[in-house]
Amino acid sequence: MVATENNTSLQVQGLPVELRDANGRVMATSLTDNQGQYGFGSGIAQAGSNYYVSVVPARTQSATPQAITPLLPTGASVNLNLGGYPATIQVTGNPSDFVLVTTNQWPANTAAPGTGAAASFTNVIGTNNTATINVPNGSYWLTCWRLQPCGSKMVYLRMSDTNLGNLTPSQQVPSTNCGAVVGACP
Secondary structure, rough: EEEEOOOOOOOOOOOEEEEEEOOHHHHHHHHEEOOOOOOOOOOOOOOOOOEEEEEEEOOOOEEEEOEOOOOOOEEEEEEEEEOOOOOEEEEEEEOOEEEEEOOOOOOOOOOOOOOOOOOOEEEEEOOEEEEEEEOOEEEEEEEEEEEEOOEEEEEEEOOEEEEEEEEEOOOOOEEOOOOOEEOOOO
16 A cells, blocks of 8 residues: 555655454554555465455544455555645744634734634644644645733734745644734734
């Protein structure tokens, strides 16, 4: 089997696959290598037996087919399509910073969140000073807002935008910082 993502020719590395018996019990596990291939070792099961291979995609992904049955001979090839959110953006900042990832630059003087972005993904920086957002392939902008004192109130002020560029399957963007506060107290 060669696992690829979203009907591309990019191989999936590290995708868990399981060898299961006819009752669905896991008999062996493996991970796809950098060529999208996997193996369970010799003598575990034979082609045509009552075993099958089950793919274990990440929570935000789906695989087609979900199971490969009957078990194929060594070296046989099965096309597997992995869909979902293959790229990962990790953002650092202060706990409670609001993170917005959009397909176009967020308009200046616009509150978050709102309308106007073709696609948007949000998260909040946690106590570990990071937020992780999984996104499909595409080009993205990062905009954050930080809770700041303004007079007697606490308000979210906009921070500088970051162009994350074009993300491809299995790409993990190096950790990106929310940047500096550029908004002023209202």
